[in-house]
Amino acid sequence: xxxxxxxxxxxxxxxxxxxSNLQVTFSKRKAGLFKKASExxxxxxxxxxxIVFSPAGKVFSFGHPNVDVLLDHxxxxxxxxxxxxxxxxxxKLHVQMLNKSYTEVKxxxxxxxxxxxxxxxxxxxxxxxxxxxxKSPLELNLSQSTCMIRVLKDLKKIVDEKAIQLIHQxxxxxxxxxxxNAAAPATVSGGNISTNQGFFDQNGMTTNPTQTxxxxxxxxxxxxxx
Amino acid sequence: xxxxxxxxxIANKTSxxxxxxxxxxxxxxxxHELTTLCGVKACAVISSPYENPVVWPSTEGVQxxxxxxxxRPATEQSKLMMSHETYxxxxxxKETKKLESLRRENRESQLRQFMFDxxxxxxxxxxxxxxxxxxxxxxxxxxxxQLNSSVMLLTNNGASSSxxxxxxxxxxxxxxxxxxxxxxxxxxxxxxxxxxxxxxxxxxxxxxVxxxxxxxxxxxxxxxxxxxxxxxxxxxxxxxDNIQYQAPVDFNHQIQHGIYDNLSLDPNHQYxxxxxxxxxxxxxxxxxxxxxxxxxAHIPFMNGNYYNYHQPPTVGLTxxxxxxxxxxxxxxxxxxxxx
Numbered sequence: 152x153x154x155x156x157x158x159x160x161x162x163x164x165x166x167x168x169x170x171s172n173l174q175v176t177f178s179k180r181k182a183g184l185f186k187k188a189s190e191x192x193x194x195x196x197x198x199x200x201x202i203v204f205s206p207a208g209k210v211f212s213f214g215h216p217n218v219d220v221l222l223d224h225x226x227x228x229x230x231x232x233x234x235x236x237x238x239x240x241x242x243k244l245h246v247q248m249l250n251k252s253y254t255e256v257k258x259x260x261x262x263x264x265x266x267x268x269x270x271x272x273x274x275x276x277x278x279x280x281x282x283x284x285x286k287s288p289l290e291l292n293l294s295q296s297t298c299m300i301r302v303l304k305d306l307k308k309i310v311d312e313k314a315i316q317l318i319h320q321x322x323x324x325x326x327x328x329x330x331x332n333a334a335a336p337a338t339v340s341g342g343n344i345s346t347n348q349g350f351f352d353q354n355g356m357t358t359n360p361t362q363t364x365x366x367x368x369x370x371x372x373x374x375x376x377x
Numbered sequence: 378x379x380x381x382x383x384x385x386x387i388a389n390k391t392s393x394x395x396x397x398x399x400x401x402x403x404x405x406x407x408x409h410e411l412t413t414l415c416g417v418k419a420c421a422v423i424s425s426p427y428e429n430p431v432v433w434p435s436t437e438g439v440q441x442x443x444x445x446x447x448x449r450p451a452t453e454q455s456k457l458m459m460s461h462e463t464y465x466x467x468x469x470x471k472e473t474k475k476l477e478s479l480r481r482e483n484r485e486s487q488l489r490q491f492m493f494d495x496x497x498x499x500x501x502x503x504x505x506x507x508x509x510x511x512x513x514x515x516x517x518x519x520x521x522x523q524l525n526s527s528v529m530l531l532t533n534n535g536a537s538s539s540x541x542x543x544x545x546x547x548x549x550x551x552x553x554x555x556x557x558x559x560x561x562x563x564x565x566x567x568x569x570x571x572x573x574x575x576x577x578x579x580x581x582x583x584x585x586v587x588x589x590x591x592x593x594x595x596x597x598x599x600x601x602x603x604x605x606x607x608x609x610x611x612x613x614x615x616x617x618d619n620i621q622y623q624a625p626v627d628f629n630h631q632i633q634h635g636i637y638d639n640l641s642l643d644p645n646h647q648y649x650x651x652x653x654x655x656x657x658x659x660x661x662x663x664x665x666x667x668x669x670x671x672x673x674a675h676i677p678f679m680n681g682n683y684y685n686y687h688q689p690p691t692v693g694l695t696x697x698x699x700x701x702x703x704x705x706x707x708x709x710x711x712x713x714x715x716x
Contacts, residue, residue, distance in 0.1 A: 177411070184411060211457045296524050300521055
């Protein structure tokens, strides 16, 4: 298997000659530096201010709690804030919350990436056993495509019918398109079915707003259509 | 393997001080590398409860960088200025977008798998709710659109509907049974199977898929070039004095009234269509139900047609009022060739 990257190598710390490489290196290293600074502030309760000029002449700055306070402090200016401590404690609390959110989102991303990798691996393993209909639509010939369209149209009828049946089972009082319903039932919101006993996660594909909605619901006022 | 550090204040003071000292060195080192490699100016001020503020590269260096910074217009200063909060918010936004994208990809992959499992008759292997079925319905629409685009592309490029290689020999079914006894099946140009009606049988128009349309045995006008579905005759099911023809199946009616009479949320509950492959169910009545293309698509579980041409069932037509009689005295076996 061919390596995708060059891996970790010892980089000679001298000015780079190639302009494009230099710009890319700057962007990546700047991002890494700011990340380190962010972690540093969170873990050690330190205050930091950084100013970095780019090769293109732009100026980037990072500061905790912000750049101005520390620059003023360094230049010997006295900033007249009566409630500095209050601001600081609020900032700390907010940063703490943001860090928590960031950690959660990051964990979710990793989980989804693992799912994606395992799916890709399964697909690679089953590649040889794959039937023609599992291929990409562009790989099918005319007769196969025509056949597949026919089959999928019939499958769609079955799926739609079954979805309606499931809704009736989970909410027997819900009558499709009935004007007697004063408000949308809890199981349905604007034509998007939220009842899910399935193995798919709730954060699935969102319904296309241009799609014709099932079950007589108006997406704007969320009341059953007559 | 490295353990992940929880992003929160280190509770132990000694550990916190050690971490501060090490990480401070790391940051100054990274700054040095960045400025050297890219030939840019940078400065940093680090202060903490443990020691005096640290400046990098030096007090003069910081003052120079700060004065350069202050010379810039206020808009330019604030444009790329980040506080810790704005930095984290920015990171959260980026990660959230990434997460949405990954979820969409994974969901589509799930739905694709679910769709093909339904097609192959493995629907009972899944647990699903109404939301899943609605998403699947939308995905099927999306997939059909892709297929339609593909068909348009292939049609415009003049592609043949059948990609199977031409058969090695011409197969003639029931040639010795007398004229009109059985239809002759001849593989036509472009590997499009052509059913040619035997002499004396009722005329039948058949067009080869992808081939030039042929009018056989005095049939009506030839079909349009892009019309892929020839007229399919009903095949007799019982051969007696009164030939009975199989009635066409109202598939939609069957769906609405037959299949869903005993629906259950229980995932183990078996529905009539769950164990048999979906396509097999579609192919139950291939002549009435499915067009020409589906017959030749060579789906193993659809119709058991493992050959490169379509062979309708060979029917021994007995003497009836509906069909021309086999008169032994006038029977001549003809070898039909299609040019």
